[in-house]
Amino acid sequence: xxxxxxAWADRWLRECARxxxxxREELIDLDRAIxxxxxxxxxxxxFQAVVDKLDDGPSESVAAALKVAAMMLMSKxxxxxxxxxxxxxxxxxxxxxxxxxxxxPAVEAMLAAARDGIVARGKADPxxxxxxxxxxxAVVAAGRAADGEAAFAAAATAAEEGALATKPLVAxxxxxSYLGERSAGHLDPGAVSTSYILRAAVTAAVxxxxxxxxx
Amino acid sequence: MSPVGLVVVSHSAxxxxxxxxxxxxxxxxxxxxAAGGTDDGGLGTSFEKIMRGIDxxxxxxxxxxxxxxxxxVMTAESVLEFLEDDRRARVLLADxxxxxxxxxxxxxxxxxxEVDAVVRAAEEAFPGAxxxxxxxVGEPTSSAVVTLPNRxxxxxxxxxxxxxxxxxxxxxxxxxxxxxxxxMALMALxxxxxxxxxxxxxxxxxxxxxxxxxxxxxHGFGEPA
Numbered sequence: 001x002x003x004x005x006x007a008w009a010d011r012w013l014r015e016c017a018r019x020x021x022x023x024r025e026e027l028i029d030l031d032r033a034i035x036x037x038x039x040x041x042x043x044x045x046x047f048q049a050v051v052d053k054l055d056d057g058p059s060e061s062v063a064a065a066l067k068v069a070a071m072m073l074m075s076k077x078x079x080x081x082x083x084x085x086x087x088x089x090x091x092x093x094x095x096x097x098x099x100x101x102x103x104x105p106a107v108e109a110m111l112a113a114a115r116d117g118i119v120a121r122g123k124a125d126p127x128x129x130x131x132x133x134x135x136x137x138a139v140v141a142a143g144r145a146a147d148g149e150a151a152f153a154a155a156a157t158a159a160e161e162g163a164l165a166t167k168p169l170v171a172x173x174x175x176x177s178y179l180g181e182r183s184a185g186h187l188d189p190g191a192v193s194t195s196y197i198l199r200a201a202v203t204a205a206v207x208x209x210x211x212x213x214x215x
Numbered sequence: 216m217s218p219v220g221l222v223v224v225s226h227s228a229x230x231x232x233x234x235x236x237x238x239x240x241x242x243x244x245x246x247x248x249a250a251g252g253t254d255d256g257g258l259g260t261s262f263e264k265i266m267r268g269i270d271x272x273x274x275x276x277x278x279x280x281x282x283x284x285x286x287x288v289m290t291a292e293s294v295l296e297f298l299e300d301d302r303r304a305r306v307l308l309a310d311x312x313x314x315x316x317x318x319x320x321x322x323x324x325x326x327x328x329e330v331d332a333v334v335r336a337a338e339e340a341f342p343g344a345x346x347x348x349x350x351x352v353g354e355p356t357s358s359a360v361v362t363l364p365n366r367x368x369x370x371x372x373x374x375x376x377x378x379x380x381x382x383x384x385x386x387x388x389x390x391x392x393x394x395x396x397x398x399m400a401l402m403a404l405x406x407x408x409x410x411x412x413x414x415x416x417x418x419x420x421x422x423x424x425x426x427x428x429x430x431x432x433x434h435g436f437g438e439p440a
Contacts, residue, residue, distance in 0.1 A: 071262075074293050078259035083289035086262070090296060121289050 002205040004102040004148040009065035010054055011204035017047035019196045019203075030189040034176035038079055039189040046077035046085070062102060066093035080174060081190060084118050084131065085197075091117035107151035108142040115139050122173060129169040129176060129183060131190035134159040138198055149205045156198040163191035219324040219333045220246035220272025223317055224265055224282040224291050228252030234281070234317050241375035241398075242321035246272040260290040262297075269294065269306055277305030277330035279337060281317045305330055309337035315399070316340050318371070322398045326379030340399050349394045350387040355415035357425040363410045365435035373436040374401035380427055384420035390428065408440075 002008065020027070020043045027040030049072040059065035066089045074086030095113035099106055115135040124130040141158035145151035164187070171183035174190075221238065225231040231251025239247050250268040253259040265280070272278045280295075282288045291308050298306060307330055309316055316337035323336035363369060369377075378398040381388055390412050393400040406412060414428045 071297075074262035074290065074297075075254065078253045078257070078261075080286040080289060082260075082262065083286060083293040086293050087296065090293075121292060 002149055005100055006059045006061050006065060008204055009062045010059050012201045013050050013054060013065060013069050015200035015204045016197050017051045019200050020044050020047050023196060027189050027193055030187055030192060033186045034179055034183045036175055039081060042077045042079050042081055043193050046073045049076040063093045063096045084122055087117040087121045088114035102148040104145045104147050104151045107148045111139045111142050111155055124173040128173040129166050129171040129188045130173050131194045133166050134162040134191040134194035137162040152201045156202050159195040159198045163187060163195045166191045216276060217274035218245045219276045219330045220274060220278045221320055222248045222250050222268035222272050222278055222280045224260055224280060224287045225251040226258050226260060226283060226287055234314055238317050238321035241372055242325035245321050245324045246274055248272045260287040262290055262294060265291055265294045279320050279330060279333045280308045281313055283313045307334045309334045311337040319398060322375040322379050326382050349389050349392055352387045352389050352415050352417050356417045357421040358415045359425050359429050361412050361429055361432040363406055363408055364440050365438040366408055367438060368407040369401055369404060371402060374398045376436060377401060377431060381424055384424040386416045386418035386420040386424040388416035388424045390414050
């Protein structure tokens with residue numbers, strides 16, 4: 001089992017940047033269908049800024065890494081995703097506190113804090129066709145896992161299912177809500193980017209093992 | 216002590232600057248900071264610009280943030296979450312119309328109001344709303360009838376001067392039946408040069424309040440006749 005420590009947190013954020021760059025066009029297309037089309041570009045730019053900041057040196061703690069992400073996402077993403085993801089990472093950082101590494105309950109608490117921050121900021125409920133529809137099942141799934149890595153794996157899978165389940169929904173929050181019934185039949189871009197971000201946490205945990213890991 | 220400051224947050228840099236320009240005309244000593252657009256000058260809101268704006272606008276008595284649409288409000292809320300506790304206690308986000316609210320807030324700040332009263336002034340200023348109900352003057356203990364001598368009449372700047380100064384008095388005061396402590400109500404009178412103003416007041420400071428209106432009007436607010 002991989003320690004979900006500061007080095008992992010840095011790898012997670014770098015993996016987010018890589019994955020969101022890869023999926024940039026896909027997120028732009030999803031957002032263009034029901035929003036203003038800037039989500040892919042914004043997320044790519046935001047996480048690239050996170051990586052630039054991480055290049056200054058390794059983070060001292062999980063909380064410090066998450067706070068850097070919060071700060072950079074809020075500053076650089078623009079649009080609603082900036083304050084939403086920024087708040088998520090900020091609350092996650094506070095929930096992690098001084099822990100050196102995360103076990104299952106810590107991951108659940110962290111994801112719950114992130115979800116609560118998004119709900120507080122965006123005022124969306126489950127079923128409104130927003131990123132909350134990925135975060136909410138992720139929190140529930142994380143609560144059923146024994147260790148931190150398993151918690152993230154369960155959370156990522158639940159977020160992916162939650163994102164797919166946004167397709168038939170009619171948007172009730174955000175720009176897409178102006179489209180009414182026409183928003184049905186498309187995935188919510190924020191829910192999709194959430195699933196990429198949570199999957200990246202798992203990849204970052206696994207990648208240490210494949211890279212040799214620790215004894 | 217320096218007045219409460221204002222940070223105007225908009226998706227558009229030009230819109231934020233324009234609102235600041237408008238408010239500054241009526242509230243010359245209030246620290247007003249425009250925080251519009253993204254860091255690279257595009258449409259959107261910038262966490263850093265808002266953070267810097269609060270630093271600049273906070274002269275010790277606090278800051279009121281005015282924001283335009285959806286994500287501007289969210290970004291402003293996020294900034295509040297980042298502030299140190301002691302500063303967060305004196306930085307408030309108004310739930311108000313950007314233009315009307317900023318003007319009303321600036322006038323309140325100019326008159327020396329504390330941060331919570333400045334927010335209230337912003338939130339009570341609605342676009343298109345009928346001006347606040349005039350106060351119950353009852354039997355006026357002091358009154359005057361004056362004629363507007365200045366070319367521009369009772370426009371925004373004089374309305375701000377009158378409402379700002381009058382709000383410091385303990386008095387119920389109306390001008391032509393409108394609340395004279397409300398800049399919006401005064402502007403809504405649409406009183407032009409030559410218009411007669413009936414000033415009526417009651418309460419402990421009634422005499423002083425009426426005298427102030429008389430002086431200001433007779434001097435034409437220092438404006439050209």
